[in-house]
Amino acid sequence: MQFCGQHRKITTKYLLFLLSGQTVFSTFNNHTGKTEGMNEHHRENTIIRMFHVYKRYGAKNALVDISIDVRKNEMLLVTGPSGAGKSTLLKLLYLGEPVSEGQILIEGINLSRISNKRIPFLRRKFGIIFQDYKLIPTKTVFDNIAMVLEVTGESFRFIQKKVSSVLRTVGMEGKLNAFPPSLSGGEQQRVAVARAVVGDPKIILADEPTGSLDSESASIIMGLLKGFHDRGTTVIIATHDHEIIRKTKGRALYLKEGSIQSEDVKPTKKRPITI
Amino acid sequence: MKSGLIIFFIKRAIQDIFNNRFLHAVTITTIALSILIVSAFGLFLSNAGDIMDSWKKGIRIMAYLDKDVELKQIAELEQKILDLYGVADIRFISKAEALQQLKAEMNRQTSLFEDLKENPLPDVFEVQMMASTQNWEKIEVLAAQIERLPHVGGVEYGQHWLGRVIGIFNLFKFTGIVMACIFFMASVLIVANTIRLLFYSRQQELEIMRLVGATDGFIKAPFYIESVIQGILGGITGILVLFVIFWVITSNVEQDFSAGFFNLRFLPVGMFLGIIFGSMFAGWLGCYLSLKQFLKV
Numbered sequence: 001m002q003f004c005g006q007h008r009k010i011t012t013k014y015l016l017f018l019l020s021g022q023t024v025f026s027t028f029n030n031h032t033g034k035t036e037g038m039n040e041h042h043r044e045n046t047i048i049r050m051f052h053v054y055k056r057y058g059a060k061n062a063l064v065d066i067s068i069d070v071r072k073n074e075m076l077l078v079t080g081p082s083g084a085g086k087s088t089l090l091k092l093l094y095l096g097e098p099v100s101e102g103q104i105l106i107e108g109i110n111l112s113r114i115s116n117k118r119i120p121f122l123r124r125k126f127g128i129i130f131q132d133y134k135l136i137p138t139k140t141v142f143d144n145i146a147m148v149l150e151v152t153g154e155s156f157r158f159i160q161k162k163v164s165s166v167l168r169t170v171g172m173e174g175k176l177n178a179f180p181p182s183l184s185g186g187e188q189q190r191v192a193v194a195r196a197v198v199g200d201p202k203i204i205l206a207d208e209p210t211g212s213l214d215s216e217s218a219s220i221i222m223g224l225l226k227g228f229h230d231r232g233t234t235v236i237i238a239t240h241d242h243e244i245i246r247k248t249k250g251r252a253l254y255l256k257e258g259s260i261q262s263e264d265v266k267p268t269k270k271r272p273i274t275i
Numbered sequence: 276m277k278s279g280l281i282i283f284f285i286k287r288a289i290q291d292i293f294n295n296r297f298l299h300a301v302t303i304t305t306i307a308l309s310i311l312i313v314s315a316f317g318l319f320l321s322n323a324g325d326i327m328d329s330w331k332k333g334i335r336i337m338a339y340l341d342k343d344v345e346l347k348q349i350a351e352l353e354q355k356i357l358d359l360y361g362v363a364d365i366r367f368i369s370k371a372e373a374l375q376q377l378k379a380e381m382n383r384q385t386s387l388f389e390d391l392k393e394n395p396l397p398d399v400f401e402v403q404m405m406a407s408t409q410n411w412e413k414i415e416v417l418a419a420q421i422e423r424l425p426h427v428g429g430v431e432y433g434q435h436w437l438g439r440v441i442g443i444f445n446l447f448k449f450t451g452i453v454m455a456c457i458f459f460m461a462s463v464l465i466v467a468n469t470i471r472l473l474f475y476s477r478q479q480e481l482e483i484m485r486l487v488g489a490t491d492g493f494i495k496a497p498f499y500i501e502s503v504i505q506g507i508l509g510g511i512t513g514i515l516v517l518f519v520i521f522w523v524i525t526s527n528v529e530q531d532f533s534a535g536f537f538n539l540r541f542l543p544v545g546m547f548l549g550i551i552f553g554s555m556f557a558g559w560l561g562c563y564l565s566l567k568q569f570l571k572v
Binding site: 094096116117120121122123124128134135136138139147148150151152153155156195199 | 294482488
């Protein structure tokens with residue numbers, strides 16, 4: 001939380017930098033006394049930056065002064081009770097909702113300055129998983145997943161190959177022509193995971209991915225997400241499931257009433273997490 | 276845009292039409308009915324126009340001469356008329372020849388002429404016009420010029436009845452244009468409503484498409500293609516039905532009724548293409564209005 005406090009003191013100064021479309025790492029890190037080398041390393045490794053972000057629905061504050069950095073290939077767990085703002089935080093990242101105040105940078109792109117035409121291209125950086133799967137019931141498993149590649153204009157041959165490969169990864173290769181309503185909750189979520197990763201996104205956003213699943217299915221889904229994280233994808237999971245938080249290595253942000261209450265880092269064997 | 280993507284959009288649009296067969300069938304039928312009514316009017320006007328053109332082409336200006344005009348003056352007048360712009364040929368019909376002709380035409384009532392002490396008919400010039408002069412305005416101008424010449428007592432070229440027919444024809448033409456506009460607007464609104472219903476039925480799918488990075492154009496394109504297909508199918512169906520009706524009427528009625536006066540013909544190619552293009556445009560416009568209202572990213 002010291003991290004957020006330091007930011008707050010220099011808000012006005014760095015807001016000017018952000019409004020000009022620049023990142024503020026170099027100046028920020030000079031203030032915090034870090035070296036140029038570390039500074040450069042930090043910039044290269046940060047994929048998401050939220051800077052004093054607020055989200056309001058009318059008079060109600062859904063998120064209050066959120067400032068966080070997410071590094072490439074990080075596993076970030078956003079947790080907290082219902083209504084804490086976990087889903088809202090994820091929505092702000094893919095511009096499902098606009099920010100009320102503050103700045104968000106995704107790979108250096110300032111979301112406040114992005115044009116409507118560029119939003120679809122920003123969303124292609126994300127693979128999104130929802131608690132309610134959001135699969136199209138009238139389309140087959142193949143069509144649901146293929147849609148991600150169709151919007152980018154890929155050829156049908158490539159789509160066929162890629163979808164089959166991803167379905168194999170999530171263990172659903174036999175359900176290519178099934179319709180979502182004929183699948184169990186766990187199977188539907190596996191299809192949703194396949195859809196999220198088929199476009200090779202840089203970031204996976206999972207909003208309560210195990211919320212509607214039994215423990216066995218939840219464990220499969222978490223295993224898949226960890227697998228994609230191990231292959232280099234940044235994964236952000238919003239969950240209130242303590243079992244998942246306990247078992248998953250990475251950084252955990254605890255939200256309450258829209259504010260970050262605490263931050264817990266569980267270093268993985270492969271990459272020690274530093275803030 | 277990649278050609279593969281265009282094929283993908285077309286396939287998707289056709290798939291959507293099949294998935295929502297009933298809705299599209301209702302829309303296409305409504306467009307077809309509108310097109311049927313409008314093109315029936317177009318067919319009537321095009322044939323009526325042809326008939327009037329043939330009438331206009333048959334028009335001769337009859338210049339009636341004053342009484343007791345001398346032969347020398349008749350020759351001079353003939354030359355003066357021939358010198359007028361637009362006159363192709365001229366024929367002098369003496370009053371004796373005219374009476375002879377009248378008697379021949381009324382051979383059953385020859386007793387009517389027995390009591391005549393003198394020939395009441397005037398000498399007359401029958402003036403034939405060049406092809407370029409055979410429109411209503413030019414005929415009127417030429418007739419007025421001939422009437423102003425000396426020794427010409429009056430001119431006759433069927434101005435009263437033809438003027439009335441042209442007036443009625445123009446009224447029909449105006450009515451046709453107004454009706455075409457009304458049916459065009461009706462078709463646009465029907466397509467717009469269909470697209471709105473489709474949009475609502477696919478709202479969840481469109482929301483997911485947006486989340487996975489579909490651009491506005493990617494979402495809109497199949498809707499536009501569907502609407503244009505609706506327009507084309509509606510237009511072709513309407514014209515096909517009209518053709519069947521036309522064929523039935525002409526094959527049964529024409530030889531008895533028209534008896535060689537005129538040949539009824541189906542819509543000219545230009546009008547046919549115009550109607551199809553109009554119905555395509557109605558589809559596109561309906562889609563545009565609907566998506567403009569509902570698809571804001």
